[in-house]
Amino acid sequence: MHNEEHTWTIEAKASLFDLKLNEVWAYRDLLWLLVRRDFVSFYKQTILGPLWFFIQPLFTTIIFTFIFGNLAGISTDGLPKPLFYMAGITAWNYFADCLTKTSTVFRDNAAIFGKVYFPRLIMPLSIVVSNLVRFGVQMILFLIMFIYYYLADASFQPSWAITLVPIVVILMALLGLGTGMIISAMTTKYRDLAFLVGFGVQLLMYATTVIYPLSTAIEKYPKYAWIIKYNPMTPIIETFRYGFLGEGSFTWGSLCYATGVTLALLVFGIVIFNKVERNFVDTV
């Protein structure tokens, strides 16, 4: 039995900046169990199991290589085309999965949220961690390809920035999480935003340097390249690529900018998420 005095209050209004992070910590076991659930249930329901994690990036890479690389002839900064795309896709997929899955978190979990209380933030966090597992598996595929190309023709050299990869991964996760939470909070009331997400993420990919290097964009469209430059995902992907492949427009300034935007969106996301969470059951 818990003998310590544990008092609580439930009030109509809660402080906007009470992020309830201590509660999230208390429920950390739930986070792991949810991640495990996602993984096990996904694995159990499919024939190919975790192989699915490979298939999507592999086929996308093949198609991108064919269409954008060969057919359209977009430059890849002199890097092997499949490797260039694979780097972009692996990183982009993680961000995009975090964003899209988080953006439907209220709708997907309405049944549970309507019946039992736990810090709601656990759910988006579990999505980010689940996707991290998936990202890890896809990274293996990328690394296999990386080693293969490296041994076949070492026309590229990884740079010191490879040590920034963990930070870059965290930034991708947090950016996806923050943006996803903002959208999820808004979709509980305005359903139409949900339709925008799938479409918007796709458009956003073209405004990020997934299928072309930033240098080419600046060179060809100097007037509009700012859209791509100010997209916080661009420095993240460029850093990722620069780290592994030694090519890409990496600057500390742009990475700091991306970090700033990410943190701002994240804090705003948590605040709005916590606000909506209190009453969303009534409107969903």
Added chain:
Amino acid sequence: MSNIAIKVENLSKAYQLGQIGTGTISRDLERWYARTRGKEDPFLRIGESNNQNTKSESNIVWSLKDINFEIEQGDAVGIIGRNGAGKSTLLKILSKVTAPTTGKISGKGRIASLLEVGTGFHPELSGRENIFLNGAILGMRKKEIQRKLEEIVDFAGIERYLDTPVKRYSSGMYVRLAFAVAAHLESEILIVDEVLAVGDAEFQKKCLGKMGEVSKGEGRTVLFVSHNMQSIINLCNNSILLQNGSIKALGNTHEIVLQYQTNSQSIESEKTWPDTAAPGNDIVKLTAIKTFDKNYISKKSYDVIDEIGIMLEYVVLKPNFQLWTGLNIHDDMGNNLFDTHNITSKLYNSIHSTGRYQTIAWIPKNFLNEGSISISVAIFNHQLHEIHLHIKDIIKINIVDHLTTNTLTARGLSQGKFPGLIRPLIQWE
């Protein structure tokens, strides 16, 4: 607040009716504008009660309105009321699923709420995995679950299927497992919605027993919503009666249950008709039916130890018919408990002259089981194959067991619902 586990102050909850997704951006802006100027929300109108039958002007209803109560530590409190009275809303707010519109609740101790059993169960996961997941959702730490695993499995009785995916479970096993997890939460306050409606009678009894143990044995506070008055009586010493979002009464469970049942609209324990509108044919018409106890006091709910008199009043319009009167007694499941004809009365088969007659059938005490009883009336003559009137389910009464300790009943020391369609006190030697 030394002994107070839960204190509710001026609690209200408003819901918006109708469609929420359309045209609300502009409304939200209007609301926000009003609020930033420090004015009242234009869409919340105060003072409208939640009566679901009347259409109100605004599309905001108050599901709960100015609720105030305190619950002492270790108390088991029943929350009763008709559908829509605000019971579920109250539980939802207490379990933090939704926030109140105004007001405040403060309390002491960890809350475990059971608005549903098996929340978050995943069909693909095994029983063991689901115990951990569900336990964690309900707020248990992994270590805690590990420690209680054996006890949980034992309570649910699913040892053999522990590593089978729950999608292969029978619905009974599923519910048993789900309840077992919840029942073993280490919390000071347990909130239970009507989740026991599922599962077989034996398991329901086991659950009630466990909850009773929780509240009485371990000093935990229990809040329990049910439509089954018997379980409320068995489990709760105090109750709160909600009506249209406000507290109608609170206090001792027996009194509250009685008050609820006598207010219940579906129960109609007597009927009278003017002669002109009375049911029947041109020979005989039924003008009244009434029920009362041995002191001739009419009630809607009778105790199992009450003798119940059913009085029929009929008017004979044409003379020289040999009339019988009879009753069919059904329980609320539609089972015919028994039929009775007035063979012990001198009116039986007698040749009636015109005029008004009254006859009373006395149902002995310690005979009917708990539940509601519906009564059908016939005036007829079987021998002559004449049926003058036969009105089905004309009135309904409740039979309750107030567990009066100083009178002998068939129940004895047993708890929970006493099985059987009827409940006679049989002489044993």
